[in-house]
Amino acid sequence: MEVIENLIKFEIVKSNYQATMVQSAVLGFPRIGGQRELKKVTESYWKGGVSTEDLLTKGKELRAHNWKLQKEAGVDVIASNDFSFYDQVLDLSLLFNAIPERYTKFDLAPIDILFAMGRGLQRKATETTAAVDVTALEMVKWFDSNYHYVRPTFSHATEFKLNTAAGVKPVDEYLEAKALGIETRPVIVGPVSYLFLGKADKDSLDLEPISLLDKVLPVYKELLSKLKAAGATQVQIDEPILVLDLPQEVQDKFAVAYKELASADVPELIFTTYFGDVRPNLAALKDLPVSGFHFDFVRGAEQFDEVVDALIVGTNKTLSVGIVDGRNIWKNDFSKSTALISKAIEKVGADKVVVATSSSLLHTPVDLENEKKLDATIKDWFSFATQKVDEVVTLAKNASGEDVSQKFAANAASIKSRKESSITTNPKVQERMATINEALSTRKSPFPERLAVQQTKYNLPLFPTTTIGSFPQTKDIRINRNKFAKGELSAEDYDAFIRSEIDLVVKFQEEVGLDVLVHGEPERNDMVQYFGEQLDGYAFTTNGWVQSYGSRYVRPPVIVGDVSRPKAMTVKESVYAQSITSKPMKGMLTGPVTCLRWSFPRDDVSQKVQSLQLGLALRDEVQDLEAAGITVIQVDEPAIREGLPLRAGKERSDYLNWAAQSFRVATSGVENSTQIHSHFCYSDLDPNHIKALDADVVSIEFSKKDDANYIQEFSNYPNHIGLGLFDIHSPRIPSKEEFISRIEEILKVYPAEKFWVNPDCGLKTRGWEEVRASLTNMVEAAKYFREKSA
Ligand code: MET
Numbered sequence: 001m002e003v004i005e006n007l008i009k010f011e012i013v014k015s016n017y018q019a020t021m022v023q024s025a026v027l028g029f030p031r032i033g034g035q036r037e038l039k040k041v042t043e044s045y046w047k048g049g050v051s052t053e054d055l056l057t058k059g060k061e062l063r064a065h066n067w068k069l070q071k072e073a074g075v076d077v078i079a080s081n082d083f084s085f086y087d088q089v090l091d092l093s094l095l096f097n098a099i100p101e102r103y104t105k106f107d108l109a110p111i112d113i114l115f116a117m118g119r120g121l122q123r124k125a126t127e128t129t130a131a132v133d134v135t136a137l138e139m140v141k142w143f144d145s146n147y148h149y150v151r152p153t154f155s156h157a158t159e160f161k162l163n164t165a166a167g168v169k170p171v172d173e174y175l176e177a178k179a180l181g182i183e184t185r186p187v188i189v190g191p192v193s194y195l196f197l198g199k200a201d202k203d204s205l206d207l208e209p210i211s212l213l214d215k216v217l218p219v220y221k222e223l224l225s226k227l228k229a230a231g232a233t234q235v236q237i238d239e240p241i242l243v244l245d246l247p248q249e250v251q252d253k254f255a256v257a258y259k260e261l262a263s264a265d266v267p268e269l270i271f272t273t274y275f276g277d278v279r280p281n282l283a284a285l286k287d288l289p290v291s292g293f294h295f296d297f298v299r300g301a302e303q304f305d306e307v308v309d310a311l312i313v314g315t316n317k318t319l320s321v322g323i324v325d326g327r328n329i330w331k332n333d334f335s336k337s338t339a340l341i342s343k344a345i346e347k348v349g350a351d352k353v354v355v356a357t358s359s360s361l362l363h364t365p366v367d368l369e370n371e372k373k374l375d376a377t378i379k380d381w382f383s384f385a386t387q388k389v390d391e392v393v394t395l396a397k398n399a400s401g402e403d404v405s406q407k408f409a410a411n412a413a414s415i416k417s418r419k420e421s422s423i424t425t426n427p428k429v430q431e432r433m434a435t436i437n438e439a440l441s442t443r444k445s446p447f448p449e450r451l452a453v454q455q456t457k458y459n460l461p462l463f464p465t466t467t468i469g470s471f472p473q474t475k476d477i478r479i480n481r482n483k484f485a486k487g488e489l490s491a492e493d494y495d496a497f498i499r500s501e502i503d504l505v506v507k508f509q510e511e512v513g514l515d516v517l518v519h520g521e522p523e524r525n526d527m528v529q530y531f532g533e534q535l536d537g538y539a540f541t542t543n544g545w546v547q548s549y550g551s552r553y554v555r556p557p558v559i560v561g562d563v564s565r566p567k568a569m570t571v572k573e574s575v576y577a578q579s580i581t582s583k584p585m586k587g588m589l590t591g592p593v594t595c596l597r598w599s600f601p602r603d604d605v606s607q608k609v610q611s612l613q614l615g616l617a618l619r620d621e622v623q624d625l626e627a628a629g630i631t632v633i634q635v636d637e638p639a640i641r642e643g644l645p646l647r648a649g650k651e652r653s654d655y656l657n658w659a660a661q662s663f664r665v666a667t668s669g670v671e672n673s674t675q676i677h678s679h680f681c682y683s684d685l686d687p688n689h690i691k692a693l694d695a696d697v698v699s700i701e702f703s704k705k706d707d708a709n710y711i712q713e714f715s716n717y718p719n720h721i722g723l724g725l726f727d728i729h730s731p732r733i734p735s736k737e738e739f740i741s742r743i744e745e746i747l748k749v750y751p752a753e754k755f756w757v758n759p760d761c762g763l764k765t766r767g768w769e770e771v772r773a774s775l776t777n778m779v780e781a782a783k784y785f786r787e788k789s790a
């Protein structure tokens with residue numbers, strides 16, 4: 001009797017449960033188009049190839065396509081305002097009128113102001129228009145991703161208001177979707193993050209961006225009210241800074257800001273965080289007057305119980321469960337995700353749970369279906385944005401009691417196939433990993449002893465000059481590389497072509513009078529992909545583009561298994577280059593951490609393991625180069641800073657340890673007389689972070705730092721450094737005098753005997769004319785200082 005009663009109860013519970021729909025949500029979809037349509041149209045617009053109207057129309061088409069795709073897949077909550085012609089943070093600055101005066105005085109159209117802020121603008125005067133010459137606003141990495149946002153830049157003169165010159169983007173795009181019969185949830189960056197991620201402009205350095213909260217809130221209120229009036233019931237408001245260490249006064253701003261926003265007639269706010277764990281800032285989120293929270297449970301899985309108990313349980317708030325990874329390309333493990341979703345339902349009830357992507361899908365390639373060349377087994381393990389949309393829907397349907405058993409069975413099979421695959425494990429690599437110890441990751445002697453032998457061996461002058469590696473990647477190079485890839489050019493012909501390019505670069509450097517030469521990297525499409533393609537354990541996409549900034553997209557290779565190096569990767573080119581000069585030729589490799597960071601990493605082993613494996617593979621290359629007579633070797637680590645975990649603490653110190661160790665594994669197997677260089681750029685580097693790499697010489701991007709303190713920090717660095725002397729992103733040519741005064745400035749705090757002379761970074765995006773002029777002036781300046789100190 002009791003059993004039957006229980007059964008009946010169970011049936012009722014089950015059918016109730018089935019009646020409650022668990023919703024699905026996508027926090028943002030890549031805007032670049034499946035065939036990089038956005039890049040093509042924007043770059044063509046910049047060159048004057050298409051009109052503003054054509055550009056705007058293409059944007060509209062892309063948005064419509066993405067909304068429809070999600071609608072057809074069955075997504076309940078589809079984002080709008082996730083589109084941008086350049087960057088979503090920049091869009092907000094334009095809309096809020098946070099436009100430094102230097103961009104407004106030319107009478108440019110709003111879209112051109114946007115691009116000028118994003119990438120700078122140089123335009124000659126015409127009969128009707130004045131000349132324009134403005135540099136871009138600062139561009140910074142979006143948290144620890146490889147996406148860059150344009151930093152909001154405020155001054156005392158900033159007057160926040162809704163700048164409707166180009167409409168009101170979030171409202172217009174909401175209505176645009178609505179007109180297509182698609183209800184969307186607009187997404188905007190919230191006020192506290194928007195200000196915190198900004199900075200003070202040069203003329204207002206005493207300004208604390210966060211102090212502008214009172215001034216920006218009325219504009220947020222106005223925008224949100226307009227969205228409500230347009231019919232939006234919910235808005236996704238992103239406050240990702242909650243995954244960072246925040247000063248107390250910033251934490252306190254959340255209560256102030258959201259109380260103020262809630263005082264107006266605004267849509268329901270879904271407060272959204274991603275890329276980590278918010279627990280250290282939990283107090284700031286208590287009692288916020290918002291309708292729901294979104295958390296990233298892929299990267300912040302451990303926060304689940306605490307945040308749900310503290311912020312959702314016992315309230316009316318929605319819990320958006322970020323479970324489909326917005327930062328990587330691996331297929332979701334449905335059984336794992338379902339366990340978490342069930343737990344969420346148990347805690348807060350199915351009607352409050354939304355199954356979501358962990359973050360915007362901006363960081364993933366558009367569609368796996370575009371990959372025609374990928375090995376079928378490996379392809380089955382991947383999921384790009386389009387596939388992730390389907391995963392979110394399937395997980396939500398399952399949680400709602402719908403029958404998706406076929407999809408679940410297929411998913412389980414893929415997950416099992418990857419787990420059991422022999423592609424992912426290489427016992428030899430694992431054995432070799434066990435040999436890594438202090439001895440294997442330490443140079444034979446400490447730096448001073450190495451320096452002495454190196455000085456005798458190379459006999460370089462004071463202020464030695466060099467470059468960072470790449471020389472102009474001309475159209476000719478790209479054409480020949482493509483021909484070779486398509487099989488239209490034989491391997492011999494391609495090799496001959498590459499050799500002729502090397503001839504050119506080497507001859508050029510001798511003419512200009514550089515001391516340590518490079519071969520110019522003409523054979524490399526990309527500094528990570530080039531190595532990934534030659535290493536075992538990697539897979540490649542043909543169309544897996546992801547936006548890095550503006551119209552620059554990258555195509556990260558994927559680490560699918562244990563990494564090893566079947567054969568030498570760079571020796572041929574370096575040896576050839578050395579054979580045609582008597583000056584030292586610097587071998588050029590991409591370091592383990594950068595290879596890891598600019599790939600999609602595995603999610604089944606730690607990043608530390610992957611980095612050390614890459615270190616071992618590169619160690620073989622370093623030793624092969626040395627054996628072949630290339631005894632100055634640069635191992636680039638430009639991505640080392642961005643890999644730093646977002647919060648201070650153990651994870652961060654662990655990272656610094658294994659990152660440095662991976663580099664040393666790669667570089668310490670050489671003689672004292674072999675000179676190891678490294679290079680860093682794109683970030684504010686802390687010299688303390690790189691000491692442990694123990695490279696003999698490092699070069700860093702430096703020309704845009706007008707900061708004596710920053711130089712001071714480097715003056716204590718024990719080994720030798722080249723502080724980058726000119727900006728390689730700009731076509732500007734610094735004069736000899738400019739180089740001299742720059743060097744003089746640095747010499748005030750930095751000792752001459754450790755001083756290398758070099759540009760900020762590789763020259764591959766520059767033209768030959770500029771390169772010749774800039775390097776000539778740079779070398780002249782070095783000679784001036786040599787004579788002076790003689
Ligand atoms: C982004 S760092 C680039 C270093 C590389 N060796 C180059 O010169 O292009």
Ligand SMILES: [Zn+2]
Nearest residue numbers: 638681761762
């Ligand atoms: Zn660089």
